[in-house]
Amino acid sequence: MRSPVFAVWYSVLMSGAEPLLVRPVRKELLAAARGSLLIVGLGPGHDLSYLPPSVTSVTAIEPNPVMRRVAGRRARKLGIRFDLIDGIAEALPFESDSFDTLLSPFLLCSVGDVPAALTEFRRVLRPDGELLVLEHIRAEGPMLGRLQDLVDTPWHALSDGCHPNRRTKSALAAAGFAVADLVTATFPLPTPVSPYLVGRASVDPHPA
Ligand SMILES: C[S@@+](CC[C@H](N)C(=O)[O-])C[C@H]1O[C@@H](n2cnc3c(N)ncnc32)[C@H](O)[C@@H]1O
Numbered sequence: 001m002r003s004p005v006f007a008v009w010y011s012v013l014m015s016g017a018e019p020l021l022v023r024p025v026r027k028e029l030l031a032a033a034r035g036s037l038l039i040v041g042l043g044p045g046h047d048l049s050y051l052p053p054s055v056t057s058v059t060a061i062e063p064n065p066v067m068r069r070v071a072g073r074r075a076r077k078l079g080i081r082f083d084l085i086d087g088i089a090e091a092l093p094f095e096s097d098s099f100d101t102l103l104s105p106f107l108l109c110s111v112g113d114v115p116a117a118l119t120e121f122r123r124v125l126r127p128d129g130e131l132l133v134l135e136h137i138r139a140e141g142p143m144l145g146r147l148q149d150l151v152d153t154p155w156h157a158l159s160d161g162c163h164p165n166r167r168t169k170s171a172l173a174a175a176g177f178a179v180a181d182l183v184t185a186t187f188p189l190p191t192p193v194s195p196y197l198v199g200r201a202s203v204d205p206h207p208a
Contacts, residue, residue, distance in 0.1 A: 006160035007066035011044040018046050021187050025198055026050055026105070029132050032200055035100030038124065040089045040117075041107030045071030048080050055101070058082035061092065064160075089117035094124045103132045108171070109162045109193070118175035122203055131201040133172070133182055136193040138165040140184075151192050164192040178204040 014022075027050045034054040039047055042060035044067055051058065060082060062068050068084055075082060087093050089104075089111045102125050111117045121131055139145045148165035155164050173179045182199040 002064045003160045004064075004066045007044075007064050007070070010160075011067070011070045014044055014046060021189065022046070023050075025185075025196075026134060029134055029198055029200075030103070032130070032132060033101045033103065034130075036098065037101045037103065038092075038094070038099040039103045039105065040092070040121075041105060041110065042071050042084065043067050043106070045074040047103060047105055048075050048078055048082070051080070059094075059099070060084050061087045061089065063088050088112075089120060091116075092120045092124050096123050097126045098124045100126055100129050101132060102129065103134075105134045106136060106193075108135050108168050109164070109166055110160065112161070114166070114168075114171050115175060118171060118177070122176060125203060127203060129203070131172075131177055131203075132199075133168075133201055134196065134198050135166075135168045136164065136196045137168045137184070139195055148192055155192055162193075169197055172201055173204075176204050177201040 026047060030047060030050040031052050033052060036057045037055045039058065039060040042062040058080065062071060062084060063086060068086070072084060085093065089107065090113045102121050108114055108117065125131065138148055145165065152163055152165050156162060169179050169182060179201055182197050182201060184195050184197055187194040187196070
């Protein structure tokens, strides 16, 4: 979770992949952010480029010190003031009901304990708050999903704990988020980290 090598290669990879593959998706998703925004697993900080005026404050959690340095540099270039905190999704250092929006950007593939992280998301979000989801997930089709299962062990070792085959939509529903508005899409290049799940999830007042 704190590999400096991963932080460097991910930052370099994303400087190319972000404008090509991810930028329009992130931008559209972040347009829904409002009020106090918490970004968990900020990484190199691409989300900071797309903050809409409806966001009044930004706080971010990132456990990897090299990622924090890269994100801090990006924020300074953009002239953004925000709180960047060392921490993990499973134990967020905030009081309950602290945030209007929580962004989970390619994070849940890597967290050690997904149910614990999602319990924390619910706790720190205000009751009318919204979770913005952008997560790569296990493919539904038998071929690609099996392939993701096969590459999981080496991928996990090389990518600082990332699993390409997580069933994140079910995990969100099990944690009490309303997932009906989340959509599954694919990147235009074949990669083990496609498809992805994107959209807005509120706290479900009537969980199954
Ligand atoms: C695949 S990177 C994604 C980075 C960035 N969010 C993006 O969209 O490009 C995953 C990030 O989550 C962070 N991370 C991993 N496990 C975490 C945890 N348990 N809590 C918070 N962040 C975590 C990693 O350090 C890394 O920066």
